[in-house]
Amino acid sequence: MNEVQMKCETTIGTIFISATSDYITRIFWTKAPVSFVSLDSRTKEAILIKKAKKQIDEYLAGKRKEFDLPIFYEGTTFQKEVWRELCNIPYGKTINYSELAIKVKRPKAVRAVGSANGKNPLSIVVPCHRVIGKSGELSGYAGGVKIKEALLKLEGLK
Structure with missing residues (x-):
């Protein structure tokens, strides 16, 4: 490709x-x-x-809450499951890694879910920034925690 x-x-x-x-x-x-x-x-x-x-x-700019783009991502079957689930997290909402693992029907695979989340190739559009630590902390983000915090603040969080 x-x-x-x-x-x-x-x-x-x-x-x-x-x-x-x-x-x-x-x-x-x-x-x-x-x-x-x-x-x-x-x-x-x-x-x-x-x-x-x-x-x-x-x-x-706060004028768009959903994206309308033709996207394609390459990854393992598991990664694609996680990335598809990320797209189901609504604007202005967060979930933690454990909740995401449950949503992809792998409740014991929290670390694998975190790894897949971190390998998301379509930052912002596939909203991996909406996944936070169980205690509410902002854990890793490819653009850095400050950018993750800015994105969540934009959505009325943090």
Whole structure:
């Protein structure tokens, strides 16, 4: 699958958005292992990346609560189960890793769920930031705990 990546500035930090001609495939806070390509602004990939960036900007401005993007993620069957479940956590709500493990029908796999959550390739759009520690602490986030805290604050939490 050929994908391209663009660096995008947001109000809370730099993200990198990757796309194929059909899907948004990655949204990372740090450089993802994909080559930068100079895109004609009319290519399908550039159009999708611009659409994703626009929706992320709307979310960060408090004007969007859900994303409407064609997404595709590669991972194990288990990781995909976890990532699908992340999409079911409503805006403005959090769950803890134990609750997420129960939702994917693996109540004893809390650490594996945490690992899958940490490998989420579509930050913000697949809302892994809505998963917190059992005692309410903000545990790891690919963009850093300060960004996780900012995203939760944006959603009326923390």
